[in-house]
Amino acid sequence: MVEKKIRIMVAKPGLDGHDRGARVLARCFRDAGFEVIYTGCHQTPEQIAAAAIQEDVDIVGLSCLSGAHRYLFPRVVEVLKEKGAADITVIGGGIIPDQDFPLLYEAGIKAIFTPGATLDTIVQWVRTNVQPRKE
Amino acid sequence: MTVYFTKNTLNQSKELTGKWEEEVRRTVARTPDQKARCSTVSDLEIKRLYTPEDIEKTDFARDIGVPGEFPFLRGNQATGYRGRYWTFRMFSGMGSAKDTNARWRMLLKEGQTGLSTAFDFPTLMGYDSDSPKARGECGRCGVAIDTLDDFRTLMEGIPMDKVTTSMTINPPATALWAMYCAAAESKGVSLAQIGGTIQNDMLKEFIAQKTFMCPPEPSVRLISDTVEFGTKYVPNWNTISISGYHIREAGSTAIQELAFTLRDGIEYVEDVIRRKGLDVDEFAPRLSFFFNAHIDFFEEICKMRAARRIWARVMRDRFHAKNPRSWWMRFHTQTAGCSLTAQQPYNNVVRTAVEALAAVLGGTQSLHTNSLDEVLCLPSDHAVEIALRTQQILAEETGVANTIDPLAGSYFVESLTNKMEAEAWAYIEKIDSMGGMVAAIEKGFPQLEIADAAYRFQQQIDAGEKVMVGVNKYATAGKQEIPVQDIHEQVEEGQVARLAAVKRRRDSRAVKRDLDELKSACKTGKNVMPFCIQAVKDLATVQEICDVYREAFGEYRDPGLY
Numbered sequence: 158m159v160e161k162k163i164r165i166m167v168a169k170p171g172l173d174g175h176d177r178g179a180r181v182l183a184r185c186f187r188d189a190g191f192e193v194i195y196t197g198c199h200q201t202p203e204q205i206a207a208a209a210i211q212e213d214v215d216i217v218g219l220s221c222l223s224g225a226h227r228y229l230f231p232r233v234v235e236v237l238k239e240k241g242a243a244d245i246t247v248i249g250g251g252i253i254p255d256q257d258f259p260l261l262y263e264a265g266i267k268a269i270f271t272p273g274a275t276l277d278t279i280v281q282w283v284r285t286n287v288q289p290r291k292e
Numbered sequence: 293m294t295v296y297f298t299k300n301t302l303n304q305s306k307e308l309t310g311k312w313e314e315e316v317r318r319t320v321a322r323t324p325d326q327k328a329r330c331s332t333v334s335d336l337e338i339k340r341l342y343t344p345e346d347i348e349k350t351d352f353a354r355d356i357g358v359p360g361e362f363p364f365l366r367g368n369q370a371t372g373y374r375g376r377y378w379t380f381r382m383f384s385g386m387g388s389a390k391d392t393n394a395r396w397r398m399l400l401k402e403g404q405t406g407l408s409t410a411f412d413f414p415t416l417m418g419y420d421s422d423s424p425k426a427r428g429e430c431g432r433c434g435v436a437i438d439t440l441d442d443f444r445t446l447m448e449g450i451p452m453d454k455v456t457t458s459m460t461i462n463p464p465a466t467a468l469w470a471m472y473c474a475a476a477e478s479k480g481v482s483l484a485q486i487g488g489t490i491q492n493d494m495l496k497e498f499i500a501q502k503t504f505m506c507p508p509e510p511s512v513r514l515i516s517d518t519v520e521f522g523t524k525y526v527p528n529w530n531t532i533s534i535s536g537y538h539i540r541e542a543g544s545t546a547i548q549e550l551a552f553t554l555r556d557g558i559e560y561v562e563d564v565i566r567r568k569g570l571d572v573d574e575f576a577p578r579l580s581f582f583f584n585a586h587i588d589f590f591e592e593i594c595k596m597r598a599a600r601r602i603w604a605r606v607m608r609d610r611f612h613a614k615n616p617r618s619w620w621m622r623f624h625t626q627t628a629g630c631s632l633t634a635q636q637p638y639n640n641v642v643r644t645a646v647e648a649l650a651a652v653l654g655g656t657q658s659l660h661t662n663s664l665d666e667v668l669c670l671p672s673d674h675a676v677e678i679a680l681r682t683q684q685i686l687a688e689e690t691g692v693a694n695t696i697d698p699l700a701g702s703y704f705v706e707s708l709t710n711k712m713e714a715e716a717w718a719y720i721e722k723i724d725s726m727g728g729m730v731a732a733i734e735k736g737f738p739q740l741e742i743a744d745a746a747y748r749f750q751q752q753i754d755a756g757e758k759v760m761v762g763v764n765k766y767a768t769a770g771k772q773e774i775p776v777q778d779i780h781e782q783v784e785e786g787q788v789a790r791l792a793a794v795k796r797r798r799d800s801r802a803v804k805r806d807l808d809e810l811k812s813a814c815k816t817g818k819n820v821m822p823f824c825i826q827a828v829k830d831l832a833t834v835q836e837i838c839d840v841y842r843e844a845f846g847e848y849r850d851p852g853l854y
Contacts, residue, residue: 167854171413171428171429172413172414172416172417172419172425172426172429173413173429173433174497174501174502174503174504175502175541176502176542176850177541177542177543177630177746179854180743180746180853180854181543181743181746181747181750181854183854184743184747184854185747185750195852195854196852197849197850197851197852198502198850198852199417199502199850201424201425223413223429223432223433224429224432224433224669224779225413225427225428225429225432227428228427228428229428252634252667252668252669254668254669254776254778256776271634272633272634272635272667272763273633273634273635273763275753275754275764276750276751276754277754
């Protein structure tokens, strides 16, 4: 039996175009053997949630460097919940001040990675915390 | 031909270098090198020693020369920094127009010599503060501007006939420049008196920064409109700042930054000549550039020196420009945001100082130094002051501005300058053969070259092959806490309320008429600038103008290449 791969969506919510980190991670997840969907920049939380459901992903990784994460990250989780897809794990990264961590965890973001996190740390977190959802 | 070295010198060099190599072999056998290979931050391999042989083919008059003369390797100005230092120009903008105006006045009082505007993301992307797409973004990354009303507040108490202003604005550049023109006029300052720069470089947006709106072709057309308008009516304005900064921040190598930026410049020149029928010498003197000063000291200096020489050759030999001003590459520099670390943030002051020094030794005309806290937030007053003082210390204390291009003639510096120029030409020729930069972008070529370089660098960091102090070496457990400047949610509320008030107050029929006329200019190919100026005077918003472009030209979607 072929082992099912983790399906991950890397997404850039909001108007922020700083996509270096998102694209490096997309490539790194691909090299780690995940199935990767990258949305490109300038997606609304609603678009991201809809795409995550349509693509049937196990996890969504959000990247935001503009400071708008406090609205955008929780909104993605909220829309996923509304659409009955609360089982999709959502993680985030970017320029996220420490004082915003509690707000984001409370909103359902499962992990936050900030500058200095190695690619390997992030891949390991995903491997440990996410299983492919369906047979 | 003016040969750089005599035969005798070269022979002596060969002989002595041979002996030195033997000594190196013996030493390395006893004490091995720390690293198998030394390379720049861009992974360009660097030799242990450079000698006259590395530049033996250099022709002094052709390749080096003197400042103020072709090929301008040593700078545009015959007098260097003695006549005038580079412009101390700190990029700033936050919250509302009023907040930013206060920061600007503080900076001018502290000795800043030019203004540089950071807009928030909705403004950068052509959305108003009340757009659903703007939720959570208002005033966060820069100042929120919706209408001329905001712009007038921004410029309050600023002498627009004396201070030059740079505006980092791209897809909505026509709208914001129109506001600048209109704000100046309302102060009684004529278009001929104002000076400044709009970034207005869309090609690098598709390549790297991703602040885009319409597809490449019409985006370039709008730029050519501004170049034409500036040439005719706003003679002291730089209508474009052809930017490598963002290409580098996206992870490119120094050579890619150099090559893609200059190839973008070529594309713009070709378009203005073709579309507007202007003679190259009519507009080329107002083209300006913008580079990154990254952490690899010599690579950056050589990149800037090479940039001036390549551009001079491009303008003279490819475009047959005759005015020496057209051969000049004038550029602004910003130290590298991506070289700074959130860990041990005070170290960023040191990085920025070294990068700023490289920019000065590279002969920049204008400089922004990053603040130590910019990895975390918009800079605080205190952090900005240190960054500005860094420039003032370089200019006034260190003596580096006393003599022009002090590193010229160094075997290493000239050799690396030559190498970077040669590799940049190879990229330029490759993009020529693809049909130009728009065609190359459509194929994803520069985007993927940069993605490769960015990924390679991250792998080198993770493997410890490249070091970032405080990140993958000399990390400390405790955190250096610094104050983080926050932008309050109230900024959004205030901005949305102000916009609503303007919309109630203005003559909406006049706005509709202006926008219809702008739409027709988009279709007929008439220059959009006069229509934009009229529209902003009647208080049309940034988004209303951009919606006209979106409708006329279509929207560009990020292909999401990685």
